[in-house]
Amino acid sequence: MRRKLSAIAIISITAACQPSPAARVMETPSFVVEPRTVSELTLELKDKTSTAVTLTQRFLDRIAAVDDAGPMLNAVIVTNPGALDAAEALDAATTKGPLFGIPVLLKDNIETLDSMATTAGSLALQDNLAGRDSPLAARLRAAGAIILGKTNLSEWANFRSNGSTSGWSGVGGQTKNPHVLDRNPCGSSAGSGAAVAAGLAPVAIGTETDGSIVCPSATNGVVGIKPTVGLIPRTHIVPISVTQDTAGPITLSVADGALLLTVMAGSDPSDPATKDADQHKTDYTKALDANALQGKRIGVARWLTGYHEPTDAAFEEALAELKAAGAELVDIKEFPNRQAISAAEFPVLLSEFKAGLNDYLAATPPAVKVRSLDDLIAFNAATPAELEFFNQDLLELAAKAPVLTDKTYLAAKATAARLAREEGIDKMLADNRIIAIVAPTGGPAWTTDLITGDHFLGASSGLPAVAGYPHITVPMGVVRDLPVGLSFFGPAWSEASLIGLAYAYEQRTHARKTPSFLPHSP
Numbered sequence: 328m329r330r331k332l333s334a335i336a337i338i339s340i341t342a343a344c345q346p347s348p349a350a351r352v353m354e355t356p357s358f359v360v361e362p363r364t365v366s367e368l369t370l371e372l373k374d375k376t377s378t379a380v381t382l383t384q385r386f387l388d389r390i391a392a393v394d395d396a397g398p399m400l401n402a403v404i405v406t407n408p409g410a411l412d413a414a415e416a417l418d419a420a421t422t423k424g425p426l427f428g429i430p431v432l433l434k435d436n437i438e439t440l441d442s443m444a445t446t447a448g449s450l451a452l453q454d455n456l457a458g459r460d461s462p463l464a465a466r467l468r469a470a471g472a473i474i475l476g477k478t479n480l481s482e483w484a485n486f487r488s489n490g491s492t493s494g495w496s497g498v499g500g501q502t503k504n505p506h507v508l509d510r511n512p513c514g515s516s517a518g519s520g521a522a523v524a525a526g527l528a529p530v531a532i533g534t535e536t537d538g539s540i541v542c543p544s545a546t547n548g549v550v551g552i553k554p555t556v557g558l559i560p561r562t563h564i565v566p567i568s569v570t571q572d573t574a575g576p577i578t579l580s581v582a583d584g585a586l587l588l589t590v591m592a593g594s595d596p597s598d599p600a601t602k603d604a605d606q607h608k609t610d611y612t613k614a615l616d617a618n619a620l621q622g623k624r625i626g627v628a629r630w631l632t633g634y635h636e637p638t639d640a641a642f643e644e645a646l647a648e649l650k651a652a653g654a655e656l657v658d659i660k661e662f663p664n665r666q667a668i669s670a671a672e673f674p675v676l677l678s679e680f681k682a683g684l685n686d687y688l689a690a691t692p693p694a695v696k697v698r699s700l701d702d703l704i705a706f707n708a709a710t711p712a713e714l715e716f717f718n719q720d721l722l723e724l725a726a727k728a729p730v731l732t733d734k735t736y737l738a739a740k741a742t743a744a745r746l747a748r749e750e751g752i753d754k755m756l757a758d759n760r761i762i763a764i765v766a767p768t769g770g771p772a773w774t775t776d777l778i779t780g781d782h783f784l785g786a787s788s789g790l791p792a793v794a795g796y797p798h799i800t801v802p803m804g805v806v807r808d809l810p811v812g813l814s815f816f817g818p819a820w821s822e823a824s825l826i827g828l829a830y831a832y833e834q835r836t837h838a839r840k841t842p843s844f845l846p847h848s849p
Contacts, residue, residue: 358397358844362526365429365583372428379414379428383473386430387411390476390527398508398844402522404435404499405443406476413473424471426590431467432531434519435477435499436484436565437574439464447565448482448496450713451706454694461563462595463532463574470590475528478518483722484539485515486567486680490717490780493517493543497713501775504547505842507808510772511781513542519577520547524842530587531577536567536676538769538788540575541800545768545812548802548840550829551577552584553788555819556795558604559588560595566683568676569600570740571792579839581801581830585611588822607820617834619827621653626759628766629660634785635770638811641804642767645813645832649765652835654828657759664746665789671743672793677721677728678736684725700726716777747794748819756818763821763828768800768812774848791816801829802839807849810840 371377377385387406394400407413410430417428433439436447438457446452464474479499485491493514494502502517504510505525512521516533520543523531533540535553544551552575559574566572576587592608594601627646632639650656684700697703704722707713729736755764770784791798796819803813813832815825833839 358393359841360526361841362523362579363529364579365426365529365586368429368529369427379417379473380411382428383410383414383430383475386475386528393525394522394527398503398505400505400521400525400527401479401500401502402518402525402527403432404446404448404477404479404518407441407443407474409441410473410475417471417473424469425586426467427471429472429530430475430528431472432475432478432519432522432528433464434480434516434531434533436480436534437461437463437532438563439474441474443477445477445565446498447484448480448498449703450497450710451697451703452691452695453498455691456694457563457692459563462560462597463564463591466591466593478516478522478531480516480518481514481539484534484536484565484567486536486676487719487721488717489720492716492775492777493781494775495716495777497710501777503775504772505844506548506810506840507772507845507848509774509847510809511546511775513546513769513772515539516543516577520544520549520551523547523549523577523579529579530583532574532587533577534564534572534574535788535792536571537672537792538786540577541768541788541798541812541814542786544577545800546772546810548805548810548842549577549579550581550584550802550833551575551800552588552822552826553791553798554588554592554822555607555797557598557600557602558608558820558822559591560598560601562595562597566680566687568679569683570675570679570744571795581799581826581833582612582615584799585615585826585830609823611823611826614823614827615830616827617831618653619831620649622655623653623763623828624655624657624759624761625649625828626657626659626755626761626764628662628764628787629658630662630665631766631785631787637806638767638770638784641806641811642813645803645836646765648836649832652831657761659755659759659764662751662755662790664750668743668746668751668793669789671739671746672789674728674736674739675743677725678731678733681725681728682731717780743793747790748796751790752794752796752816753818763815763817763825766814767803768814771806771809771811787814787816795819797822797825799825799829801833804838805840808843808845
C-alpha cells in the first residue's frame with residue numbers, strides 16, 4: 328500500500344475545511360479551496376473551534392480526497408499512522424509551542440522516528456525504517472508540530488539521471504502540479520510544493536542542493552526559503568552534497584516560513600556545518616516589516632532574464648512594485664562566471680554524493696539490503712520499475728568520481744566557492760552597494776513528459792546554491808494559469824533581511840493564486 332488512508336476516502340472539500348468534522352457531508356467534491364495559513368489555523372486552535380485532533384483529521388481527509396482520489400496529485404507518499412495519537416497527546420498537554428497542533432509534511436528523504444520508511448523515492452529504501460528523528464524533525468515536534476506524513480520527490484532528490492522527469496519516483500509515481508494537472512511541479516521537493524499549494528498541509532519541509540526548494544515553490548505558487556547552508560542541521564537526511572545541501576520551509580506565506588525557520592534553525596553537534604548557526608539564528612518573525620523595502624538598494628539580475636517573454640513581463644511588474652514600495656533598483660547586466668561555476672559544481676556534487684550516500688547506506692537498518700552506491704546501481708539494473716522511464720547515468724558517474732581527498736575534487740570545490748562567493752554574490756553586493764539581488768525564480772511549469780524528461784527554461788538558483796547563501800522565492804504572478812516566482816538572494820546569514828524584503832513585496836502584491844486543478848494546459 329502506498330500510504331495508509333484516513334477513514335473517509337473521498338469527501339466534499341468544502342466540508343473538509345470546516346472547523347468541526349461533525350459538519351462534514353458527502354457530496355460531489357469541489358477541489359478548489361483557499362488553503363489556510365498557520366496563523367489562521369492557530370487562531371482556530373486558540374478559539375477552540377478546532378483541536379489538534381480535528382485539525383489533523385481534516386488534513387488527512389483532504390489528502391484522501393485530493394491526493395489518493397480526485398485529481399490524484401501523488402504529492403504524499405505516506406501518511407503518519409501515529410499522527411492522530413500525537414495530536415491527542417498535544418490536546419492533553421499543558422504547554423503549547425509556537426507550532427502547537429500544526430500538521431507538517433516532510434520530504435521523504437528526512438528521517439523520523441514514526442513507522443514511516445525514509446525512501447528518497449527509491450524502491451531500494453522501502454524498508455528504511457530509521458526509528459529516529461532527524462534533528463529537524465525533533466525541533467518541529469518540540470515546537471508542537473504534528474508530523475502528518477512524507478511527501479513525494481524526484482527520486483534521490485533528482486540526482487539519478489540527466490534525462491529525469493521532476494516529481495517522479497519509483498515509490499511515489501509522478502506528482503502533478505495542482506494548478507494545471509498535466510504540468511510539472513518541479514523538483515526535487517515536488518510533493519512538498521504541490522501539497523502546500525493544494526492545501527494538503529499548511530506547511531511542508533523540502534531540501535535543496537540546487538533549486539529543489541525554490542523551483543517547486545515557484546511553480547506551485549507558494550513561498551520557499553532555502554537558508555544558508557549550516558543554519559539547519561542535515562543529520563539523518565539522505566545526502567547529495569555536504570557543501571550545498573540544506574532543508575528549508577515551503578509555506579503559503581512569508582510569515583509562516585519565518586516561523587518554521589525560527590523553529591528549525593540552530594547548531595547541532597552532529598553536523599559540523601552548523602557550528603556557527605547559533606551565533607546567527609534569530610527570531611525571523613521579527614523581520615516581518617511591510618515597509619522593509621523602503622530605502623533599500625537592491626540589485627536586478629538582468630543576466631537571469633530573457634528566456635521567456637511572459638515571465639520577463641511579470642518580472643517587470645514586480646520591479647515596478649519594488650520601486651513603488653521605496654526600493655532603489657540597480658541593474659546588473661552581466662555575471663561572467665556562470666559557466667565556470669557550473670563546470671566546477673558538477674564534479675563536486677559527484678564526489679560528495681558518492682561519499683555521502685555510501686556513508687548513509689552503510690548505516691541504514693539491516694533490512695535495507697542496498698549498502699553502497701554500487702549496490703544501488705545493481706539494484707536499479709535488476710528492477711525494471713526503476714528504469715522504466717530514464718536511466719541512472721548520474722549514479723554511474725558518481726560511482727567513478729574521485730574521493731574527497733583527491734586534489735581535483737578539492738580544487739573544484741575551492742573554485743566553485745570562490746567564484747560564487749568572493750567573486751560572485753559578495754562582489755556584486757559590494758560593487759553595487761546593494762543588500763540583495765532579485766530575479767525571476769524560473770519560468771512557468773512545463774508539460775510533464777516521461778519520454779523526453781524535463782524542459783527547463785531558466786532558473787536563478789545556481790549562484791546562491793553553489794555559494795551556500797540564502798534564497799527566498801515568493802509568488803510573483805501567473806502566466807496562463809501557471810505561477811511564477813520572484814527570488815531574493817543575498818550574503819551568508821542574511822535570512823532576516825531577505826525575509827523582510829520578501830514579506831514587504833508579498834504584502835503589497837498578494838500575488839499567490841489558489842490552484843484550480845485544471846486538467847490540462849490551454
